[in-house]
Amino acid sequence: MSRTPDSQQRVKFYQTGTFTVGNRLLDDAQRTVQASVERANSLDSGHRACQGCGEALGARYVVDAALRAADDKLVAANATGCLEVFTTPYPESAWRLPWIHSLFGNAPAVGAGIAAGLRARGIDDVRVLAQGGDGGTTDIGMGCLSGMFDRNDDVFYVCYNNQAYMNTGVQRSSQTPPAARTATTTVAGSEPGNELGTGKSVPLIAMAHGIPYVATASVHDLHDLELKVARAMEFHGARYLEVFVPCPLGWGSKPADTIKVARLATQSGMFPLFEAEYGEITATTKIRTRSPVDEYLKLQRRFAHVFQPGNEHQLEALRQVAERNIRRFDLVADTEDSA
Amino acid sequence: MLQQIEGSAAVAQAVATCRPQVIAAYPITPQTHIVEGLGDMVRRGEVGNCEFLNVESEFGAMSVCIGSSAAGARTYTATSSQGMLFMMEAVYNASGMGLPIVMTVGNRAIGPPINIWNDWSDSMAARDAAWIQLFVENNQQAADVHVQAFRLAEAVSLPVMVCMDGFILTHAYTRVDVPEQADVDRFLPAFEPRQVLDPAAPITMGAMVGPEAFAEVRFLAHYKQLEALDLIPAHAAEFGQIFGRDSGGLLKSFAAEDKDTVVVTMGSVVGTLKSVLAEMRADGNSIGLLSIRSYRPFPKQQLCDALAGAKRVVVFEKSLAVGMGGILAADVRMALANLSIPVYSVIGGLGGRPITSVNLRRMLDKGVADELEEPHFHDLDVDVVHRELERLRDIQRPGPSAESILRDVAGAHGATGKSA
Known part of the structure; x- marks a missing residue:
């Protein structure tokens, strides 16, 4: 089933006091279905992801939604990383679609090559998905990613952003937030954790390429994630989706808190959700009830030191990240007076 | 066409x-x-x-x-x-x-x-x-x-x-x-x-x-x-x-059969070598040429068969394993490991240095007389190298050689100056 532009009418979610999303209040067609014989389950059970892995959840929904949009005619290119390693320990594979892993930094180019190869062979109904973590996408894969955007290759690229190199043991990436502890930004010295004032926003960089579609999504809102995947698949050309995927191992959060952590990142302004078409922002997800940044940070050991005396400036820097996002993306709903 | x-x-x-x-x-x-x-x-x-x-x-x-x-x-x-x-x-x-x-x-x-x-x-x-x-x-x-x-x-x-x-x-x-x-x-x-x-x-x-x-x-x-x-x-x-053309294959002999000296090489230098060796044969030398056309896979057995009757082999190549010597020469030696044929390694043409009939003839005259050192750097400007080595002896941390050699080659002196 491919979604028509009609389905792009934005669904308004009804949230209860416990923050669960009212799936049952939606039309059947718009419900997110966890288990169904019709569901592709393209990322099958039995893979080796950790408990509470945000990436496994995000990838499962992304790939299934993309498969639905492509009438099951989808090929995936995967960067090296957790997602690759935990799904394909030879001779097993958790993937139920044609899938190729080549290298750490070349998934966008491999995707571009697949798209070109299919086109040259006259195959016009098979779509291409390329995916990787934030290291493979926004650091080592940046050249290939930008090239793919620049050429507007017909590839839907999804970055599962867990803000560090998790597969190699939690080292800093360009997506690691200020002050966060990683194995290469340890809690030592006068400025513990990641340096302040570093990093980059790849969705904004993607938008600067003027590609048809750019969006951010998070595993706490799977309806939104699926709709964005479906929207992305309505376009041809280069598309980019960044999915916020907490990593309990790397962040020092409880596996059971993955969804909660993801939701607080959005609700606090730390990870803005938006969509853009041809370089212009077309929609942002408003924050209905703003959560304090501290509440988000306190669930993660990687930020524990920012609450220690002497590190107040780090906590303040993190709060400012949220402030800036809220200002920049106009995240707070008009009905509510923020700060 | x-x-x-x-x-x-x-x-x-x-x-x-x-x-x-x-x-x-x-x-x-x-x-x-x-x-x-x-x-x-x-x-x-x-x-x-x-x-x-x-x-x-x-x-x-x-x-x-x-x-x-x-x-x-x-x-x-x-x-x-x-x-x-x-x-x-x-x-x-x-x-x-x-x-x-x-x-x-x-x-x-x-x-x-x-x-x-x-x-x-x-x-x-x-x-x-x-x-x-x-x-x-x-x-x-x-x-x-x-x-x-x-x-x-x-x-x-x-x-x-x-x-x-x-x-x-x-x-x-x-x-x-x-x-x-x-x-x-x-x-x-x-x-x-x-x-x-x-x-x-x-x-x-x-x-x-x-x-x-x-x-x-x-x-x-x-x-x-x-x-x-x-x-x-x-x-x-x-x-x-x-x-209707001979192209490809593992290797190609140009009058290498039953020769005392066989030159082994690859690529475009084959053309120059063919004329040099024809000239040397006309001068009475027993010398031929073997061109390796498939480097990987390396045709070890075919090479061994083709060279079995030679008294010496001269490998000419445009490649160098620094700290070891000729790369192609090492492969040829491995192919000939069970034969006691001396293999001379000659490294030339690096960085586009012209390989001429004249300098090839000079080198091969030494080759057929068993006078090539191991490895032989073809057409090396020995004077430049010696001056740089002399400079290195006097300075503890001399920096990159390339700049001083260029200065020397260009004749802008100071290259041999001890104050450099």
């Missing part, structure tokens, strides 16, 4: 007759004219249904090739020198995944000091990357061997490099009988991939393999190259029947 044509243009036309479906192009001297030519032909609609991608780097080029080949498309690219190094991770990946990509290498030195001219450093850097490496002596072979390369790559599911000397061949205008489409179609069947990314039959490619199976994967790569040792001459013979 016979044409007076630039080597790169001849290769571009030959590749076009192979009906490539995806071409990844990134400029690096001296291969650039090849992809320029192909891009132009694709735009003019002369290459059928072909996607020509202007990529952002050589790493991107080979990565696009990996994707398109895995999607079942006949795939081509070209590179040189630093470009080869920049794509190296993907070079290993293409062969490891058994993707039959064909790549021209316009052979060029690797810096620093940065140098755009010819030697074999780039191909040699990829020597162990499990690609088949075919070297060509002239532009007729360059055109022909590309046609054979696609056939071979797809037959053994391994990628193939066609190695042609940069500038000396890529930029030389010579007479080339560019393969005709109808003949190429007789020789080269359409690409039928062994495995392909197809939603109708999903497969996982590039899975992680642990110690339990990795060695077997490597063994099979080696085994497939050994299979190519049979296919390469068979393809060359079939090519000869259709095109």
